[in-house]
Amino acid sequence: MLKRRLFTPGPTEVPPETLAAGARPILxxxxxxxxxxxxxxxxxxxxxxxxxxxxxxxxxxxTGAMEAAVTNFTSPGDKVLVIESGKFGERWKQLCxxxxxxxxxxxxxxxxxxxxAEVEKILKENPGIKAVFSTLVETSTGALHPIEELASVSSSxxxxxxxxxxxxxxxxxxxxxxxxxDVVVSGSQKALMTPPGLGFICVNSRAAEVxxxxxxxxxxxxxxKASKSLxxxxxxxxxxxxxxxxxxxxxxxxxxxxxENVWARHRNLAAGTRAGIEAMGxxxxxxNPACGLTAVKIPTxxxxxxxxxxxxxxRYGIVFAGGQADLKxxxxxxxxxxxxxELDVIKALAAVEAGLxxxxxxxxxxxxxxxxxxxxxx
Ligand code: PMP
Numbered sequence: 001m002l003k004r005r006l007f008t009p010g011p012t013e014v015p016p017e018t019l020a021a022g023a024r025p026i027l028x029x030x031x032x033x034x035x036x037x038x039x040x041x042x043x044x045x046x047x048x049x050x051x052x053x054x055x056x057x058x059x060x061x062x063t064g065a066m067e068a069a070v071t072n073f074t075s076p077g078d079k080v081l082v083i084e085s086g087k088f089g090e091r092w093k094q095l096c097x098x099x100x101x102x103x104x105x106x107x108x109x110x111x112x113x114x115x116x117a118e119v120e121k122i123l124k125e126n127p128g129i130k131a132v133f134s135t136l137v138e139t140s141t142g143a144l145h146p147i148e149e150l151a152s153v154s155s156s157x158x159x160x161x162x163x164x165x166x167x168x169x170x171x172x173x174x175x176x177x178x179x180x181x182d183v184v185v186s187g188s189q190k191a192l193m194t195p196p197g198l199g200f201i202c203v204n205s206r207a208a209e210v211x212x213x214x215x216x217x218x219x220x221x222x223x224x225k226a227s228k229s230l231x232x233x234x235x236x237x238x239x240x241x242x243x244x245x246x247x248x249x250x251x252x253x254x255x256x257x258x259x260e261n262v263w264a265r266h267r268n269l270a271a272g273t274r275a276g277i278e279a280m281g282x283x284x285x286x287x288n289p290a291c292g293l294t295a296v297k298i299p300t301x302x303x304x305x306x307x308x309x310x311x312x313x314x315r316y317g318i319v320f321a322g323g324q325a326d327l328k329x330x331x332x333x334x335x336x337x338x339x340x341x342e343l344d345v346i347k348a349l350a351a352v353e354a355g356l357x358x359x360x361x362x363x364x365x366x367x368x369x370x371x372x373x374x375x376x377x378x
Pocket of ligand 1: 135
């Protein structure tokens with residue numbers, strides 16, 4: 001028998017209480033009982049976004065919520081700035097292109113993070129940019145972007161900052177209101193410890209004025225309609241009632257731990273993982289790594305490449321993610337976002353050690369595990 005353990009940056013492992021809450025008998029979405037669950041869910045989500053803004057929940061994956069952000073906060077021909085440093089910055093670029101905005105692109109090397117001074121310069125040289133699109137955590141490279149600083153330069157230039165936090169929310173620190181982030185998008189299947197299928201958008205009051213006045217046509221994704229329903233703690237169309245019931249269980253667990261403690265737990269898991277990886281003589285891929293996942297360079301890509309991830313899964317049941325696009329076969333990614341603790345990291349590092357040895361790569365047995373335990377026990 002092999003126990004399968006997910007260490008992928010979405011979907012992630014889900015607590016049994018969440019699975020049980022989602023397995024309850026179906027509730028009707030217009031009746032009081034579900035209304036109470038939905039009210040609690042929205043209020044708990046606000047604590048996780050650290051915002052008093054409106055929080056919308058869609059029956060969609062994270063990309064649906066990204067699309068809603070583009071279609072509600074821009075109109076065709078609007079000038080926008082997209083920060084692209086990996087697969088998900090690329091997704092903002094594609095969405096902004098499909099919806100016919102005028103895209104200025106800041107291309108950053110994959111693995112690097114945006115430089116706020118460069119963003120500030122572009123905004124100064126191109127007056128009239130209406131919105132800046134960034135990711136909090138670029139899952140394809142494991143890099144964290146400096147959102148607080150990006151919010152400051154965007155608001156000085158009169159542009160909205162719209163952040164894809166599908167991967168970062170609930171593991172990497174984001175203070176939506178305090179930092180002045182206008183729109184934050186996320187999804188259920190990562191640090192929020194819930195199965196895939198829910199998309200979220202958190203909107204502050206400055207951004208709310210923009211979607212209310214926006215003249216692009218929308219139907220399913222119309223935030224004006226969603227906002228009217230939200231006043232009654234409802235959604236315009238049938239919500240994913242059981243996923244939301246499950247989500248509420250996870251949010252209650254997150255909020256009873258407290259956001260500062262949740263972020264500290266992820267910092268600790270990331271520190272242990274990085275120490276373990278470096279003790280094996282391996283290199284972390286991004287310059288400024290996030291706390292929710294660790295992207296690692298595969299030591300001899302020409303020899304083992306993507307075979308490493310497959311081997312760890314087939315032999316040990318440990319499911320890592322490989323690299324995407326140009327990074328395929330060159331990196332692997334260990335997620336520790338959401339329902340993970342210190343001993344989960346130890347299991348993941350043990351699989352890396354064993355996998356490398358099995359593939360004849362290098363003898364690292366015990367080195368990573370020891371280094372991580374040093375972090376966790378001091
Ligand atoms: N943005 C980021 C940063 C992501 O990691 C992902 C999912 N990997 C998405 C967007 C897209 O989310 P989904 O697959 O839920 O549509």
